[in-house]
Amino acid sequence: MELYIAILVFAFSSTITPGPNNIMIMTSGLNYGIKRSVPHLVGICLGFPLMVAAVGLGFSTIFDKFPILHEIIKVLGVAYLLYLAWLVASAAPSSLESKEQESKPLTFMQAALFQWINPKAWVMATGAVAAFTSQSTEMLIQVMAISLSFFAVSFPCVGSWLLFGSVLKRFLNQPNYQRMFNVSMALLLVVSVLPVLNELRETYLA
Template identity: 40%
Template sequence: MIGFDWLLALLLFELATGYTPGPNNLIAMAIGFSHGYRKALPHILGVTLGFPLMLLAIGFFLKPLMDRWPLLFDLLKYLSVAFVLWIAWKVAMAPVQDPESEAEEEPRPPMTFWKSVLLQWVNPKAWAGALSIVTIYTIPQHYTVSLFAAAFVTIFMVFAAVSLWAVAGKGIKALMRDPVKIRLFNYTMALLLLLSVGMMLF
């Protein structure tokens, strides 16, 4: 059934994919940079809940439909690109404050809890990861149990990975006091977000 070898293989896969740049992590870093870890928590928790739910939905419902109607996958792909382009624009255009100034009102982060939950459905890297888990890391003889087990393990891995990127963003902010450099960082995060999507699509 489910053993240590299966768990180790899944953990290695999630380490290789979950901690590398992608929309979830880059957005977390951008929010952590601009607003701090606490303001990034809604995004972190949204991803932590959203990805396992997406994994279960794909495993039980969508994969059979996509096998039958390949055009459904193409449609979802184009919607994904459009949404991520919008997120990249929001990151690039995030308001920049002088760190030395006393701002009366801090701009809101670009992602809320529910936006981050829904982001998984238009995140090409999340799709690739979920489909890989469903097709490679489930056990055919114990499909349901292994799928639920993978979703459970993913909760902890996703939370740790996205949190790390948010903390990294906050750490970088402490080293940067120039608004011009902050704007450049936002542009860089937006560009990396676009590149990460392009690498998954082409």
């Protein structure tokens, strides 16, 4: 029982803290509102626990045999995050967008697949599996317990960031304020990938 509580505490603390998912869902809440951002929210809340299950049940062994695949995913992840940062920074305030030029939030599938190129998601998934599994207990049971813990905390944790973004819209009702917010969130996304960029630089350019 104590182990499961520890897993829940880890899942909650790692899910509620800032990261690419939470920054993006908060930005989506401000720019598109809660209703249009629900597929994005559900994609995160289902996609990440499924990723944890896949990593825990042996997907990580593929990367042990073919480490270049992990490096490729890492590079693609950084490139995609930088692209998303540019989209966020250049997004027009919702009050200025015409029907023809209106941008769209991430879909369910885009948000779910994003977990596989999200650096923080990899750290959380591999860290949880490494810390809360042991050879003395059935691996399937342990991995499912970890995945279900993340599923249980995902909706309230990630949902709170979506709600916060939606509430902010009431205060940032001026186009210039919305632009400033979008640029700030884009910069945070860039900052979130700096450790990965530094790691890649040390590996391939040092």
